[in-house]
Amino acid sequence: MSKLGSKASVVPAWAWILAVSIVVAGPIGMTALMQTHESSPPPIALSIAFGFFFGALLAIFVLAIGYINRDAKRRGMKAWHWTLIAIFVPNALGIVLYFVMREPLRSPCPSCGQLVQPAFNYCPACHHALKPACSSCGKALAPEHAFCPYCGTSVQAHA
Ligand SMILES: [Zn+2]
Ligand SMILES: [Zn+2]
Structure with missing residues (x-):
């Protein structure tokens, strides 16, 4: 499948x-x-x-x-x-x-293959980060974000 x-x-x-x-x-x-x-x-x-x-x-x-x-x-x-x-x-x-x-349509987790919804930030089966997330507040970030749009934490500092 x-x-x-x-x-x-x-x-x-x-x-x-x-x-x-x-x-x-x-x-x-x-x-x-x-x-x-x-x-x-x-x-x-x-x-x-x-x-x-x-x-x-x-x-x-x-x-x-x-x-x-x-x-x-x-x-x-x-x-x-x-x-x-x-x-x-x-x-x-x-x-x-x-x-x-x-x-x-759900797609497989790149780490464990579990089918996950596109809205998920983390795989519910293996905790793999499906999208980059803010290290401070945990919200999902877009690749072009230099700072977290939710809490202002610098993304580069934690990369
Ligand atoms: Zn997984
Ligand atoms: Zn944040």
Whole structure:
């Protein structure tokens, strides 16, 4: 999981299989339904087009759910919690909410390899300093700072 894959590889296999099945079964199911239950059935081509359209929409939805389930896991978020929100909040708003709320991708600590959030100053596993920090107040410093912007301590003196 250290290499960042493309979006396609984040979608788990079960979501791909389900999506493909829906695209195949959609037109068949819709055609069968429309031809048998309507008193004056529409042309078969129309039924197939309808089935394909709704099947494709549903397949995209399934792929988005699969993506969220896998993506939330690698961001250290509650994967099943977000998967359920994505499925059950109507009009795909749960999916929109996920992309608004999701946490940034975590990167491995250069010292011990533990996945850490970009906002962290220290690795929580091995205490490696991920960003330069003020020796006096401990706040994170940018590389161009000569003095700590929080307490005024000279950075050079402690370098
Ligand atoms: Zn570490
Ligand atoms: Zn300081």
